Amino acid sequence: MDTADILVKSALETATQIKASAIIVSGNVDRNLFGCDLPVYFAANPSRSAVESLIPLDEEEGRLKQIVNQIQRDAAVSIEDVENAAAIEQAIGDIKKGKVVGLVVTDDSGAVIVHNISGNPLLKALEKFEQRVSPEIIRAVLKIALEIASTGREGSPVGTAFIIGDLEEVMQRSHQMILNPYSGHPEDERNILKKNNRESIKEFALLDGVFIISKEGVVHAAGRYLDVDAKDIGINKGLGGRHVSAAAITRDTVAVAITVSESGGTVRMFMDGKEMASIECNDRAIRKH
Numbered sequence: 001m002d003t004a005d006i007l008v009k010s011a012l013e014t015a016t017q018i019k020a021s022a023i024i025v026s027g028n029v030d031r032n033l034f035g036c037d038l039p040v041y042f043a044a045n046p047s048r049s050a051v052e053s054l055i056p057l058d059e060e061e062g063r064l065k066q067i068v069n070q071i072q073r074d075a076a077v078s079i080e081d082v083e084n085a086a087a088i089e090q091a092i093g094d095i096k097k098g099k100v101v102g103l104v105v106t107d108d109s110g111a112v113i114v115h116n117i118s119g120n121p122l123l124k125a126l127e128k129f130e131q132r133v134s135p136e137i138i139r140a141v142l143k144i145a146l147e148i149a150s151t152g153r154e155g156s157p158v159g160t161a162f163i164i165g166d167l168e169e170v171m172q173r174s175h176q177m178i179l180n181p182y183s184g185h186p187e188d189e190r191n192i193l194k195k196n197n198r199e200s201i202k203e204f205a206l207l208d209g210v211f212i213i214s215k216e217g218v219v220h221a222a223g224r225y226l227d228v229d230a231k232d233i234g235i236n237k238g239l240g241g242r243h244v245s246a247a248a249i250t251r252d253t254v255a256v257a258i259t260v261s262e263s264g265g266t267v268r269m270f271m272d273g274k275e276m277a278s279i280e281c282n283d284r285a286i287r288k289h
């Protein structure tokens, strides 16, 4: 039995013993080794540590220290991949709450880890959001935002923002930049929970401005400009005007915001003027079965 087989076997055994809700694999492991009923996900593996592994091991004295550091760096990046993938799939996919087993394999190391998803910052942010807007609506918006972030539209990256809840206040503090494409349509055709309506939302994400969505999940406007005072918003200085104003509207109202960055494919969640969580679109895992 080679090392990969042994690691897969112990991941499966651990998962059974702790009644894990899924197994998440980070690294190059043969998918066919997993014959089990549990869902198995493969985290995207951007090889972020590849540059670090090019550090030459030239000093004999520091060799062991460098190797240990390398293992720690590899493991930390891969464990983060597992944690992010688990949180995203719990948020918008079908992993149940509780523990997941991670199998982390890098060029030179391998480990089986147990991760408790409920402590993840993304899920903590979601819980806070869900005090204002129902979980199914937040999760539906998050799913669309991640799809827009990862696929863009016709090959080009797309940036947009969704302002959800406190409809009256948000409408008062914003105006149309262009004709509202949702104006005059029945509510049924504007509800974000209906799968049929999601394609048009992705299409309208190409428009400038933001989407305004009620806490019932009805899209009231697209192409909307937020008239907010964005001064003193304490978010990452590198973020553009739409992000800053989305954050500001959540400070001035009880709405929450989910943004998609055109420049980096990152989805962010804002509440009470603060960034609560961010998700890199390539953190999404691929389910094997």
Ligand SMILES: Nc1ncnc2c1ncn2[C@@H]1O[C@H](COP(=O)(O)OP(=O)(O)OP(=O)(O)O)[C@@H](O)[C@H]1O
Binding pocket: 159, 160, 208, 209, 210, 224, 225, 226, 227, 228, 239, 240, 241, 242, 243, 244, 245, 260, 261, 262, 263, 264
């Ligand atoms: N207050 C606002 N309300 C709605 N849309 C805005 C607002 N301010 C800027 N925008 C629009 O957002 C678009 C993107 O602007 P910008 O690049 O500054 O911000 P960003 O979306 O935060 O950054 P990113 O490039 O990461 O997506 C612009 O076309 C601009 O018209």
